[in-house]
Amino acid sequence: MVAVIKTGHSIHRIFNYNENKVKEGVAECIGAGNYLVDVEKMSGTMKLNRLLKQAALNENVTRNSVHVSLNFDASDTGLTKEKLMEIADTYMRKIGFGDQPYLVYQHFDAGHPHIHLVSVKVRADGSRIDTQNIGRNQSEKARREIEKSFGLVVADDRKKQEAFRLQLVDVRKVQYGRTDTRRAITNVLQAVLDKYRYTSLPELNAVLRQYNVLADRGGENSRVFKSGGLVYRVLDEQGNPIGVPIKASDIYSKPTLKFLETKFKGNEARRMLHRARVKNAVDMALLHKKTLPIEELVQALKKQGIDTILRKNEDGLLYGITYVDHRTGCVFNGSALGKAYSAKAIQERCSGKAVSAQELLQHPALKPGIELQSRPIVGTETKDAANDLHPAPLPSGTGNMLDVLMQPEQASDYVAGQLKRKRKKKKRKNLSNNQ
Template sequence: MVAIIKTGHSIRNIFNYNENKVKEGVAQCIGEGNYPVDVDKMNLTMKLNRLLKQAALNDNVTRNSVHISLNFDPSEIGLPQEKLMDIAADYMERIGFGQQPYLVYQHHDAGHPHIHLVSIKIKDDGSRIDTQNIGRNQSETARKEIEKEYGLVVAQGRKKGEGFELQPISTAKVRYGKIQSKKAITNVLSVVLPNYKYASLPELNAVLQLYNVKADRGSEGSRIFKGGGLVYRILDENGIPTGVPVKASDFYNRPTLKFLEQKFPANKVAQVLHKARVKSVINRALLGNSVVLSGFIGALEKEGVNTVLRKNTEGIVYGITYVDHTTKSVFNGSALGKPYSAKGILERCGTTAKDDHKVVVKKNDVSRRITESNRAKAITNRQGAPPMNSLIKANGDSAIEKLADLLTQAEQAPGYIPGELKGRRKKKKRRGRSDNP
């Protein structure tokens, strides 16, 4: 079992998120804790008001809501609701929320069984429950004990990389029309936003676009841009927005532009620890006898780093961003240094900004041709033009052009005098004249 705890400013938003899932037919409210009546006898207003009234006992607590998800192994898909309710009650008791009012929702919109618990941090006497480090301390202890008592699949000891995370890009890309747009975008945002280290909106989009999602501010003259708004859109396979955009404020955790901008400074500091790894991966990818941009990108992917190229309307590459899925860090190329920028990488690959599929000759072939070319020039200086077969061998496909130049040029440059024929010229003094005027 994996437990995830999130606190928030609005119990109403968390409640609406789960109830909307119920309306969509992908969830159901299976029970409650510390309510005066059973959940099947309550309407929406009764469910919500119980939480709002107790939360109002302490207005000084701004983050007063708690949203917990308990995630089970995919093999445990058949857990009965009675057992899920028992697990929820035991878990809440062990983390100090046993006396709090809470609602339990079972969701069916993921590849593994899971439940959501909606509650508040304010006790009935108005005091606040301290949730500092609750995930690392109380929750971790409760998880281990519950796994053992209920015979659940143990989360600890999973192989590295396993868990309830976003699937590989090839299988997790959002396809418009496959599932409801808001749900599809939520699945991506719920993993990317809290886990990846991005210090700007373009860096965030470098990750989101790998999954066919984009955070869009609109054009500079648009009403949404001027108002500091943000929408999330699904992209087709060509990166073109499709379908109806979803406002950031419509998601339960409200991933608005303001929310993201508050995360940028901390993420920028966290990125510093992982710069060296990305640089090292890039440098290794550029080693070897040949360097081709497509091969460079493929080599990075094997190391868990995706490369996002930015091109203008003419197809010219003007930017590059690296997404390291191992450290969950995102770097604009220029932030790593000039050699790692789009221009630097294209130069190191011997590729133009527009022709990013140009095949580059092997480095040892370049060295050999330079050496033979220099040797041919030396022979020419000493003995004149070399034989035709030597010229062709030394210069490859351009031999005919160079041969034509040699045959049509003057044998000696104007005013040229061989060194052997040069002698000392003695000045003759003219009679009756002095050298000094």
């Protein structure tokens, strides 16, 4: 047996995921723990509200949902509903969730038997259950004990455990006609939406396109666009939409445009700490090269875990560039990193054209008499951000570019306006003894 534990911010999402599987006929809710009514007599609202009410006892617990999958070897036989429920109850008790409300779903959409358990991290008294290292500690101990007591196939072999995990989390490219379209799109979105930090629809699509999926608003005159709607489409190997589009509202997690716009705002600040990694990777790849074909730059960045998506028009001319950093999960439109990383500048740098220091060093704006001010980076081209400071001129020759990159963010001779003001000396009056 292999156990995979995930925690999240949305109870609705994991509940709807399993309930939609039931509606599709590929899963069944076989039982529940610590509910007052048998699962057969409960509506979907009753199942969900029990979890929501307990989670509401402590609103400070933001990652309040728990989603566990217990996976069994294909050769494990005799796994009846009763036995699966017994295994689920034993497992939840051993990892410290025995008194929590939880739902148990048996899934039939994989090559091996497996069940999903949905619960919350908030106890009945409002305290939080600590899940730090729960997979490595409590879960592993519970797994070994359950395998022995229930006579299950032992999964101590690391390769066997990895085989289960890959079937659960590996997001394979969607191939239209070979798998259920909605289910395949849902699996891709489940892996991408929370993992990556994107601030616009084009940046999100830079990731989704790698899995033959597209988030599409339609043309400006289309009914979908005018109503603020969004559909998801499957793409063929040439990147062309095929088949019937799926409305965002028809997908269990409801990844609508309104939902994504909320993600855009939150991701703006979260990705800022990782801008330097992508910029440095580009600069180092071009550091000692007079000329470098852009295809080689793409390969060099790929070795650093960064995919470079080049957007070209029908004539093959490059007009846009997006960097997808898989290690940090951050997505950047070229201009969001600075003018020197936009499509036009990258083409010039690859051809050996010198780049000014102002284009390489993106300083925060300075205002006279005020300390350094930070400005948000937007996804469109900004031309004035680099002109607020006057850094040292770029040394001639690309070999000295490293010196420029290592310069401090603030010019050494800069002094805040308040410090430049001269003190006025007060004249001392001579006081005579006669006064």
